[in-house]
Amino acid sequence: MNSKFIKTFAVIVIIAAGMTACGQKKNVTTDDVSEKEMANIQETAAQEVTAQEIITQEITTEKEPEDYEYVLVNKYIPDIYVELMYATDNNFTGVRIYDFTDAYLRYGTVKKLAQVQKELKQQGYSLKIWDAYRPFEAQQKLWEVYPDPNYVANPANGMKKHNLGGTVDITMVAADGTVISMPTEFDDFSLKADRDYSDIEDEEAVKNVMILQNAMENNGFTGYQGEWWDYSDTVEYEAVDFEP
Structure with a gap:
């Protein structure tokens, strides 16, 4: 049905209702609307349609971020799971390290993760993020609690990949x-956490971690040898100001 006709009909109904409320029992038709009023109605309808088209166009043509820009991961991968362990006290430090619960990464890294997620979903799995962008202050706090360079980057050496938004701690x-079964829990600092899975007796866990590892490596990530959950984008980003 023509939208202009609908608007015209609506105006007639309103006029009729108003006249009835005033006690005027008159059958109102399109003849009661002058040509000038009709023209105004049609012009208003056309303006509203045009405005809606502009809004729709703005929504559908939202500018794509640059690869170096920080973005909210869930905005571009809505079905990914996020449980930032350092936003709670459920981590090896026993205290909350930072005060935000959303995962942020560089847009270029998120695009690669989206490809991994697509592949895993086709196999009945999904990614789950444990840690993504990590403020430098949080890195300093981690070092204070656990000053072991094998597992925590020394902040004295400057910002590293977690602080630059190109590294993610992730599971499947x-x-x-x-x-599902994986080699260890998050932040397990035993030898079982490394990428030599010969000491993992759970065959299901080994199968699962290899599915994750292959998908990540095939889409532009490299894994840290000491932690099966730690992956970095092969593209390294420069530091930029960012606050979640």
């Missing part, structure tokens, strides 16, 4: 979010 879960 079932598509519905259910936990």
